[in-house]
Amino acid sequence: MAIQRTFSIIKPDATKRNLTGAINAKIEAAGLRIIAQKRIHMTKAQAGQFYAVHAARPFYDELCEFMASEPVVVQVLEGEDAIATYRGVMGATDPAEAAEGTIRKDFAISKGENSVHGSDAPETAAEEIAYFFAGLELVG
Numbered sequence: 182m183a184i185q186r187t188f189s190i191i192k193p194d195a196t197k198r199n200l201t202g203a204i205n206a207k208i209e210a211a212g213l214r215i216i217a218q219k220r221i222h223m224t225k226a227q228a229g230q231f232y233a234v235h236a237a238r239p240f241y242d243e244l245c246e247f248m249a250s251e252p253v254v255v256q257v258l259e260g261e262d263a264i265a266t267y268r269g270v271m272g273a274t275d276p277a278e279a280a281e282g283t284i285r286k287d288f289a290i291s292k293g294e295n296s297v298h299g300s301d302a303p304e305t306a307a308e309e310i311a312y313f314f315a316g317l318e319l320v321g
Protein backbone atom coordinates (compact mmCIF):
# COMPACT_ATOMS: atom_id res chain seq x y z
CA MET A 182 0.00 0.00 0.00
CA ALA A 183 1.20 3.45 -0.88
CA ILE A 184 1.41 6.59 1.22
CA GLN A 185 -2.05 8.14 1.39
CA ARG A 186 -3.75 11.18 2.89
CA THR A 187 -6.97 11.23 4.86
CA PHE A 188 -9.08 13.90 6.51
CA SER A 189 -9.81 13.96 10.24
CA ILE A 190 -12.06 15.99 12.53
CA ILE A 191 -11.80 16.02 16.31
CA LYS A 192 -15.49 16.63 17.06
CA PRO A 193 -17.10 19.03 19.58
CA ASP A 194 -17.67 16.41 22.30
CA ALA A 195 -13.90 15.79 22.33
CA THR A 196 -12.58 19.35 22.07
CA LYS A 197 -14.99 20.32 24.86
CA ARG A 198 -13.52 17.63 27.15
CA ASN A 199 -9.86 18.56 26.39
CA LEU A 200 -9.24 15.31 24.51
CA THR A 201 -7.43 16.77 21.48
CA GLY A 202 -4.00 15.73 22.74
CA ALA A 203 -5.10 12.25 23.84
CA ILE A 204 -6.71 11.62 20.44
CA ASN A 205 -3.69 12.87 18.54
CA ALA A 206 -1.43 10.66 20.67
CA LYS A 207 -3.32 7.62 19.35
CA ILE A 208 -3.16 8.95 15.78
CA GLU A 209 0.60 9.54 15.96
CA ALA A 210 1.23 6.22 17.73
CA ALA A 211 -0.37 4.52 14.72
CA GLY A 212 2.32 6.04 12.48
CA LEU A 213 0.11 8.72 10.95
CA ARG A 214 1.64 12.15 10.48
CA ILE A 215 -0.45 15.29 11.06
CA ILE A 216 0.55 17.36 8.02
CA ALA A 217 -2.09 20.09 8.44
CA GLN A 218 -4.14 21.21 11.41
CA LYS A 219 -6.43 24.03 12.50
CA ARG A 220 -9.10 24.76 15.09
CA ILE A 221 -12.32 26.16 13.61
CA HIS A 222 -15.90 26.73 14.71
CA MET A 223 -18.26 25.76 11.89
CA THR A 224 -21.63 27.29 11.25
CA LYS A 225 -24.52 24.86 10.97
CA ALA A 226 -24.63 25.54 7.21
CA GLN A 227 -20.92 24.67 6.86
CA ALA A 228 -21.44 21.45 8.82
CA GLY A 229 -24.48 20.70 6.68
CA GLN A 230 -22.48 21.02 3.48
CA PHE A 231 -19.73 18.80 4.87
CA TYR A 232 -22.24 16.09 5.82
CA ALA A 233 -24.49 16.59 2.75
CA VAL A 234 -24.18 12.88 1.91
CA HIS A 235 -26.23 12.18 5.06
CA ALA A 236 -28.92 14.82 4.32
CA ALA A 237 -31.71 12.23 4.01
CA ARG A 238 -30.85 10.44 7.27
CA PRO A 239 -33.07 11.04 10.33
CA PHE A 240 -30.12 12.20 12.45
CA TYR A 241 -28.88 14.82 9.92
CA ASP A 242 -30.25 17.94 11.65
CA GLU A 243 -29.01 16.78 15.07
CA LEU A 244 -25.61 15.95 13.54
CA CYS A 245 -25.26 19.43 11.99
CA GLU A 246 -26.30 21.14 15.25
CA PHE A 247 -23.74 19.05 17.13
CA MET A 248 -20.90 19.74 14.69
CA ALA A 249 -21.55 23.50 14.98
CA SER A 250 -22.00 23.47 18.78
CA GLU A 251 -18.32 23.92 19.76
CA PRO A 252 -14.97 24.30 18.01
CA VAL A 253 -13.49 21.34 16.16
CA VAL A 254 -9.94 20.50 15.08
CA VAL A 255 -9.62 19.66 11.38
CA GLN A 256 -6.53 17.78 10.26
CA VAL A 257 -4.92 16.07 7.30
CA LEU A 258 -3.18 12.80 8.15
CA GLU A 259 -0.55 11.15 5.97
CA GLY A 260 0.92 7.68 6.10
CA GLU A 261 0.90 4.12 4.83
CA ASP A 262 -2.69 3.15 3.91
CA ALA A 263 -3.81 6.23 5.87
CA ILE A 264 -7.56 5.96 5.19
CA ALA A 265 -7.95 2.40 6.52
CA THR A 266 -5.27 2.90 9.20
CA TYR A 267 -7.13 5.87 10.63
CA ARG A 268 -10.53 4.13 10.41
CA GLY A 269 -8.94 1.37 12.48
CA VAL A 270 -7.63 3.84 15.08
CA MET A 271 -11.08 5.50 15.24
CA GLY A 272 -13.09 2.31 15.82
CA ALA A 273 -16.71 1.61 14.89
CA THR A 274 -19.21 4.48 14.57
CA ASP A 275 -21.08 3.26 17.66
CA PRO A 276 -18.70 3.21 20.67
CA ALA A 277 -20.57 0.17 22.02
CA GLU A 278 -19.25 -1.73 18.99
CA ALA A 279 -15.75 -0.19 18.87
CA ALA A 280 -12.69 -2.38 19.52
CA GLU A 281 -10.53 -2.03 22.62
CA GLY A 282 -7.98 0.77 22.46
CA THR A 283 -9.71 2.69 19.67
CA ILE A 284 -10.51 6.40 19.99
CA ARG A 285 -14.25 5.80 19.98
CA LYS A 286 -14.07 2.95 22.52
CA ASP A 287 -12.02 5.09 24.90
CA PHE A 288 -13.60 8.52 24.39
CA ALA A 289 -16.91 8.55 22.46
CA ILE A 290 -20.12 9.38 24.33
CA SER A 291 -22.66 7.95 21.87
CA LYS A 292 -23.16 6.99 18.23
CA GLY A 293 -23.69 10.67 17.40
CA GLU A 294 -21.16 12.27 19.76
CA ASN A 295 -18.38 9.93 18.76
CA SER A 296 -15.31 12.17 19.04
CA VAL A 297 -13.83 11.85 15.54
CA HIS A 298 -14.50 11.83 11.82
CA GLY A 299 -12.36 10.05 9.23
CA SER A 300 -12.70 9.81 5.44
CA ASP A 301 -13.98 6.51 4.05
CA ALA A 302 -12.37 6.44 0.56
CA PRO A 303 -9.71 8.22 -1.53
CA GLU A 304 -12.30 10.32 -3.41
CA THR A 305 -14.03 11.53 -0.23
CA ALA A 306 -10.66 12.17 1.43
CA ALA A 307 -9.62 14.45 -1.46
CA GLU A 308 -12.97 16.29 -1.40
CA GLU A 309 -12.97 16.72 2.38
CA ILE A 310 -9.36 17.97 2.48
CA ALA A 311 -10.15 20.51 -0.26
CA TYR A 312 -13.27 21.70 1.63
CA PHE A 313 -11.22 22.76 4.66
CA PHE A 314 -7.63 23.35 3.48
CA ALA A 315 -5.85 25.27 0.74
CA GLY A 316 -2.92 23.45 -0.83
CA LEU A 317 -0.43 25.78 0.85
CA GLU A 318 -1.74 24.71 4.28
CA LEU A 319 -0.61 21.10 3.79
CA VAL A 320 2.80 21.70 5.28
CA GLY A 321 4.09 18.15 5.86
Ligand code: ADP
Nearest residue numbers: 235240244273274292293294295297298299301
Ligand atom coordinates in the same frame (compact mmCIF):
# COMPACT_ATOMS: atom_id res chain seq x y z
P1 ADP B 1 -18.57 7.31 10.43
O1 ADP B 1 -18.32 8.64 11.13
O2 ADP B 1 -18.11 6.15 11.26
O3 ADP B 1 -18.02 7.27 9.02
P2 ADP B 1 -21.22 7.62 9.24
O4 ADP B 1 -20.53 8.18 8.05
O5 ADP B 1 -22.19 6.49 9.03
O6 ADP B 1 -20.17 7.13 10.35
O7 ADP B 1 -22.04 8.77 10.00
C1 ADP B 1 -21.50 10.07 10.10
C2 ADP B 1 -21.72 10.57 11.50
O8 ADP B 1 -23.12 10.73 11.73
C3 ADP B 1 -21.27 9.62 12.62
O9 ADP B 1 -19.88 9.68 12.90
C4 ADP B 1 -22.11 10.12 13.78
O10 ADP B 1 -21.57 11.30 14.37
C5 ADP B 1 -23.42 10.46 13.08
N1 ADP B 1 -24.35 9.32 13.14
C6 ADP B 1 -24.30 8.19 12.39
N2 ADP B 1 -25.31 7.35 12.69
C7 ADP B 1 -26.03 7.97 13.67
C8 ADP B 1 -27.21 7.63 14.41
N3 ADP B 1 -27.85 6.47 14.21
N4 ADP B 1 -27.66 8.52 15.34
C9 ADP B 1 -27.04 9.69 15.53
N5 ADP B 1 -25.91 10.07 14.87
C10 ADP B 1 -25.41 9.22 13.94
Ligand code: MG
Nearest residue numbers: 298299300301
Ligand atom coordinates in the same frame (compact mmCIF):
# COMPACT_ATOMS: atom_id res chain seq x y z
MG1 MG C 1 -18.56 8.38 7.36
